[in-house]
Structure formats: C-alpha cells, structure tokens
Amino acid sequence: MAKFYGEIGYSKSTEIRPGVWDEVITKKDYSGDVVRNNRRVVPSDTLNDNVVISNEISIVADPFANENIYCMKYVKYMGVLWKVLSVEVQYPRLILSLGGVYNE
Numbered sequence: 001m002a003k004f005y006g007e008i009g010y011s012k013s014t015e016i017r018p019g020v021w022d023e024v025i026t027k028k029d030y031s032g033d034v035v036r037n038n039r040r041v042v043p044s045d046t047l048n049d050n051v052v053i054s055n056e057i058s059i060v061a062d063p064f065a066n067e068n069i070y071c072m073k074y075v076k077y078m079g080v081l082w083k084v085l086s087v088e089v090q091y092p093r094l095i096l097s098l099g100g101v102y103n104e
Contacts, residue, residue: 002034004057007076008084008096010068023104025073032059035095053082055098058090065094074102 007027014024035056057075059065065072069089074081081102088095 002037003031004034004059004077005029005031008059008065008072009074009076009081009102010071011073012068012071026071028062028064030059030062030065032057032093034058052100053077053098055082057096057098058093059096061092061094069094072096073104 007029010026010028011023012026013021016022035058036054038054055077057077066089069087072084072087074083075096075098076082077098082098083100083102084096085099086097088097
C-alpha cells in the first residue's frame, strides 16, 4: 500500500460583507494510505482526452475533518487537484474516493 501526504481543500460559504457570500477554501495537510490506485482515459470532443482517476485515499481524520466532511472539495495528489466524489467514515479514518480534475 502506497503512502499519502497531501493537501485537502474544504469549501465553505462565508459572508464577506452584508448580503455578499463567497466560497472560501481552507487547506489542511493530512497523511494516510492510497488504498486503490486506478487511472483511466475518457475520450472527449476536444483535442486531448480527459484523465480520470478512481483512487481511494484513507486519511487519519482529525476533529476538523470529522466536522467538515460535507465541505471536502479536492485532494492534492501527485501535484494535481482531484475532486472528492465521496467520503466513507471508518472511524478514526476517512476513505476519500477521487474522480476528475478539480477546476474551480
């Protein structure tokens, strides 16, 4: 099993000034294991095909991660930001399923 150490981005709506809300990204570093490592290429109408990974990363959750599971947006893995598609709770760990490239 490969080891993982990287950044996870959490997105929360925050009121910047009265009546104006914006998404604020909070970044935290975590360590864990790469449970499944799978890559596939999806044909597209553009010049280059899309790369999608179906990896699962198991992290040791801290209280912040446990309270903000619903806010997880991306994981930085191998230098690229990947979307978090789902989170499975197996206390004290969280299993993150990754998908396509995060573009926000």
